[in-house]
Amino acid sequence: MIPRFQLDEHSPTPLYRQLHDQIAQLIRRGGLPNGSRLPATRELAIQFGLNRTTVSAAYELLEAGGLIRGHVGRGSFVHYEGPLESAPVPTEETISFASSRPAAEHFPLAAFQQTCTEIITGPEAASILQLGTPAGYAPLRRWLIHQSQTEACMGPGDDLIVTNGCQHAIDLLQRMAAPAGSTVLVEDPVYHGLKNVFERAGVRLASIPVTDAGIDPVRLERAIAAEQPRLVILTPNFQNPTGATMPLASRHEIVRIIRAADVTLVENDIYGDLRYTGESLPTLRQLDGTGRTVLIRSFSKTAFPGLRVGWVIAPARIASELVDIRQWCDLHTDHLSQAILHRFAETGRLQDHLARVRTTGRERLRAVLDACARHLPEGSAFTRPEGGMNLWVTLPRGLDTTELLPRARRQGVTYLAGKNFSVSHYDPATLRLSFGSLSPDRIEAGIAILGRLFREELEQTGYINSRFDAAPALV
Amino acid sequence: MIPRFQLDEHSPTPLYRQLHDQIAQLIRRGGLPNGSRLPATRELAIQFGLNRTTVSAAYELLEAGGLIRGHVGRGSFVHYEGPLESAPVPTEETISFASSRPAAEHFPLAAFQQTCTEIITGPEAASILQLGTPAGYAPLRRWLIHQSQTEACMGPGDDLIVTNGCQHAIDLLQRMAAPAGSTVLVEDPVYHGLKNVFERAGVRLASIPVTDAGIDPVRLERAIAAEQPRLVILTPNFQNPTGATMPLASRHEIVRIIRAADVTLVENDIYGDLRYTGESLPTLRQLDGTGRTVLIRSFSKTAFPGLRVGWVIAPARIASELVDIRQWCDLHTDHLSQAILHRFAETGRLQDHLARVRTTGRERLRAVLDACARHLPEGSAFTRPEGGMNLWVTLPRGLDTTELLPRARRQGVTYLAGKNFSVSHYDPATLRLSFGSLSPDRIEAGIAILGRLFREELEQTGYINSRFDAAPALV
Numbered sequence: 001m002i003p004r005f006q007l008d009e010h011s012p013t014p015l016y017r018q019l020h021d022q023i024a025q026l027i028r029r030g031g032l033p034n035g036s037r038l039p040a041t042r043e044l045a046i047q048f049g050l051n052r053t054t055v056s057a058a059y060e061l062l063e064a065g066g067l068i069r070g071h072v073g074r075g076s077f078v079h080y081e082g083p084l085e086s087a088p089v090p091t092e093e094t095i096s097f098a099s100s101r102p103a104a105e106h107f108p109l110a111a112f113q114q115t116c117t118e119i120i121t122g123p124e125a126a127s128i129l130q131l132g133t134p135a136g137y138a139p140l141r142r143w144l145i146h147q148s149q150t151e152a153c154m155g156p157g158d159d160l161i162v163t164n165g166c167q168h169a170i171d172l173l174q175r176m177a178a179p180a181g182s183t184v185l186v187e188d189p190v191y192h193g194l195k196n197v198f199e200r201a202g203v204r205l206a207s208i209p210v211t212d213a214g215i216d217p218v219r220l221e222r223a224i225a226a227e228q229p230r231l232v233i234l235t236p237n238f239q240n241p242t243g244a245t246m247p248l249a250s251r252h253e254i255v256r257i258i259r260a261a262d263v264t265l266v267e268n269d270i271y272g273d274l275r276y277t278g279e280s281l282p283t284l285r286q287l288d289g290t291g292r293t294v295l296i297r298s299f300s301k302t303a304f305p306g307l308r309v310g311w312v313i314a315p316a317r318i319a320s321e322l323v324d325i326r327q328w329c330d331l332h333t334d335h336l337s338q339a340i341l342h343r344f345a346e347t348g349r350l351q352d353h354l355a356r357v358r359t360t361g362r363e364r365l366r367a368v369l370d371a372c373a374r375h376l377p378e379g380s381a382f383t384r385p386e387g388g389m390n391l392w393v394t395l396p397r398g399l400d401t402t403e404l405l406p407r408a409r410r411q412g413v414t415y416l417a418g419k420n421f422s423v424s425h426y427d428p429a430t431l432r433l434s435f436g437s438l439s440p441d442r443i444e445a446g447i448a449i450l451g452r453l454f455r456e457e458l459e460q461t462g463y464i465n466s467r468f469d470a471a472p473a474l475v
Numbered sequence: 476m477i478p479r480f481q482l483d484e485h486s487p488t489p490l491y492r493q494l495h496d497q498i499a500q501l502i503r504r505g506g507l508p509n510g511s512r513l514p515a516t517r518e519l520a521i522q523f524g525l526n527r528t529t530v531s532a533a534y535e536l537l538e539a540g541g542l543i544r545g546h547v548g549r550g551s552f553v554h555y556e557g558p559l560e561s562a563p564v565p566t567e568e569t570i571s572f573a574s575s576r577p578a579a580e581h582f583p584l585a586a587f588q589q590t591c592t593e594i595i596t597g598p599e600a601a602s603i604l605q606l607g608t609p610a611g612y613a614p615l616r617r618w619l620i621h622q623s624q625t626e627a628c629m630g631p632g633d634d635l636i637v638t639n640g641c642q643h644a645i646d647l648l649q650r651m652a653a654p655a656g657s658t659v660l661v662e663d664p665v666y667h668g669l670k671n672v673f674e675r676a677g678v679r680l681a682s683i684p685v686t687d688a689g690i691d692p693v694r695l696e697r698a699i700a701a702e703q704p705r706l707v708i709l710t711p712n713f714q715n716p717t718g719a720t721m722p723l724a725s726r727h728e729i730v731r732i733i734r735a736a737d738v739t740l741v742e743n744d745i746y747g748d749l750r751y752t753g754e755s756l757p758t759l760r761q762l763d764g765t766g767r768t769v770l771i772r773s774f775s776k777t778a779f780p781g782l783r784v785g786w787v788i789a790p791a792r793i794a795s796e797l798v799d800i801r802q803w804c805d806l807h808t809d810h811l812s813q814a815i816l817h818r819f820a821e822t823g824r825l826q827d828h829l830a831r832v833r834t835t836g837r838e839r840l841r842a843v844l845d846a847c848a849r850h851l852p853e854g855s856a857f858t859r860p861e862g863g864m865n866l867w868v869t870l871p872r873g874l875d876t877t878e879l880l881p882r883a884r885r886q887g888v889t890y891l892a893g894k895n896f897s898v899s900h901y902d903p904a905t906l907r908l909s910f911g912s913l914s915p916d917r918i919e920a921g922i923a924i925l926g927r928l929f930r931e932e933l934e935q936t937g938y939i940n941s942r943f944d945a946a947p948a949l950v
């Protein structure tokens with residue numbers, strides 16, 4: 001498979017030459033063994049947003065250099081007879097703000113080992129290794145149902161199914177409720193994994209802009225009336241990518257609107273347990289007594305993302321359809337991880353771990369806010385999350401975070417540009433900073449590098465941060 | 476959720492009364508708590524293949540008996556104020572030939588515990604708990620690639636991706652290659668999990684009949700020409716449900732046909748490692764040097780079905796598309812199980828376990844063949860598998876295995892009727908016997924019960940096992 005190349009449109013080296021150099025390097029280092037078929041030029045052009053002639057020119061150069069061979073009608077194949085080169089050892093690891101995940105160094109390994117040992121030596125071990133049921137491992141389901149009922153997230157007309165994390169829940173909901181050609185209403189910007197599921201399935205996404213206070217209920221009401229969506233998907237707590245939290249008044253208003261419109265609301269609450277400051281607020285599902293809300297939760301941000309276990313609470317009719325789809329998707333969620341996470345939660349170890357995660361999360365959030373205030377160029381804005389792992393930055397107008405990313409990478413820092421998360425509206429000056437897996441020191445160091453890069457760019461381009469859009473006059 | 480009811484169309488008790496009795500019992504035993512919403516009559520009717528008036532009559536009776544309450548426009552809800560009854564303790568567990576899975580009592584628990592402990596206390600533990608990559612846990616992928624290259628199942632133009640078992644691989648392949656309205660060519664009868672994936676997605680299934688020697692290559696060639704399928708899916712080893720194995724000559728011929736037609740072949744080899752008798756044969760992928768074959772394998776029949784790990788070997792272009800789809804399906808396969816199965820395989824423990832599985836499998840296969848020969852009524856036919864977990868029975872004409880199933884269940888034996896596996900052609904006298912999880916004693920006891928039931932039924936109906944179809948004359 002071809003990795004993502006880092007091409008710089010502003011470099012004096014033409015794009016086809018940059019592409020050639022990177023593929024050639026990959027071949028010389030053994031990353032593409034002899035006989036590997038290169039993607040068709042059209043395919044590669046689409047994948048990297050390049051002109052097809054750029055890709056063709058790069059392939060011609062590779063062929064001229066004796067690194068690949070073209071076969072009419074079959075494509076181009078790697079053919080390199082020289083010695084394999086080794087990659088240079090990086091001096092220091094990249095500071096990555098690109099992935100919304102917890103810190104591996106804070107995983108409670110001893111508690112995990114203890115839990116795992118109890119499970120594999122316990123009386124249920126053989127039944128855990130045997131085929132399970134699509135709805136989930138019964139002891140875990142019972143425990144989650146009991147917890148959800150206690151928290152008033154689940155009523156007598158509801159049911160619960162275990163999924164392979166939240167991404168899987170979103171995928172199942174698409175397959176159940178949103179066929180190609182239908183419309184789904186989401187936040188903008190929104191988690192790219194959510195956007196991708198629907199776009200790949202040919203679903204039309206309508207959107208409502210997210211501010212620091214979540215979405216505006218008035219716009220939600222208007223959008224539902226105008227778009228008649230199959231699903232409305234909202235993230236009231238610490239939204240990915242903005243980190244925004246909806247205030248209580250909005251939540252009440254949203255539930256009123258959803259009830260009146262009789263539409264199914266999907267509440268993505270994957271970050272809900274990671275509140276660092278401010279007061280805990282009820283979920284939309286808790287406020288909605290009518291069974292129109294589907295709640296998605298997961299262990300992957302609070303415990304271990306490598307164990308793929310999440311769950312969905314929904315009206316029994318919806319839960320039953322989801323189980324049916326999930327059965328033919330992959331039979332059931334991995335049993336061992338379900339059993340381990342059940343015990344981890346049931347013994348109180350998850351709560352102990354969560355207390356520590358919240359403490360370190362609070363420090364990291366403070367570090368990222370301080371560093372942004374200190375290092376980002378004047379005219380930048382950023383959200384003030386109360387929890388979660390993500391923060392949204394809007395740089396002064398004129399900066400393009402997609403263009404700047406290759407340069408940031410070369411300086412040892414990476415992030416995701418706003419482009420990845422945009423639905424209808426796209427501001428090229430935006431980016432997401434995911435701070436969950438970085439220590440306060442690394443956060444400070446990384447944002448200092450980014451701030452310097454952004455300021456240099458502003459000075460070089462001499463862009464005047466005008467308040468007027470370069471738009472034609474309204475006539 | 477409503478469980479599957481056992482309704483007997485031939486009972487003197489009318490169906491609506493049987494349905495009422497079973498729902499009432501469920502409510503009185505607390506299986507449906509107060510406030511649970513019953514499925515809509517239409518929904519339940521479709522689910523169980525009943526007439527809607529049958530379901531309505533059962534609901535009316537439940538309401539009259541004070542067990543449920545109907546609310547106009549909202550449906551029927553459980554409302555029971557009496558004491559909860561307890562279920563009778565079954566005197567002996569059901570002998571189930573219904574599930575194609577290994578025997579839990581033969582799981583090598585000590586070796587599994589040892590493997591698991593090595594992983595969770597090893598240097599990779601923290602990285603296993605962290606977010607992984609869509610293509611699979613790198614050490615497992617490397618090991619599988621090395622093994623596959625050694626076995627000549629994988630060439631330089633191929634790649635490998637890890638899935639949540641074979642069912643998941645089939646689902647991903649549907650999503651990649653077979654949109655609604657397209658045609659896929661499969662065996663008939665075929666694994667119901669495969670049939671369901673495509674039928675649910677609106678894909679048209681064309682089929683080729685399977686005999687004891689697999690499919691007839693001549694019919695394959697004709698069907699490809701006539702149907703122009705997106706995919707051809709075949710199971711050369713110990714096919715589910717028939718247990719059939721394709722002889723070497725057929726395999727060569729199939730590969731020649733696939734090459735000439737330039738169609739993508741999916742080779743489902745989930746049972747391939749479970750050969751009990753006869754000589755090992757090359758896979759279609761080994762015979763096909765052109766990269767048109769996608770090979771699906773899994774640990775779930777050879778090791779532990781509760782750990783959901785399988786893999787797909789495919790031309791790099793297809794593998795790359797599959798990774799892309801899988802990323803947005805559920806990010807990646809559970810890391811812990813991937814790491815455990817990698818170590819279990821790498822240390823040789825899987826091979827040791829497989830040797831024992833083959834020994835017990837051989838005993839079970841012999842037991843099921845002996846018992847079928849001894850107990851099935853005269854005029855029955857059954858396949859002679861050389862491996863796997865399934866055997867296909869065709870009873871004398873006139874018997875209907877779907878109709879007989881409730882009676883078999885009441886006598887403590889269960890199986891899956893042929894109906895579940897049929898694609899174009901359906902013979903009501905067929906059934907699948909899955910023998911992998913039953914001891915030779917239980918196999919013998921279960922088939923004795925089935926044989927008696929089938930013979931009684933034949934005597935009662937007095938059906939003459941005529942060789943002529945009751946079809947109209949050809950005019």
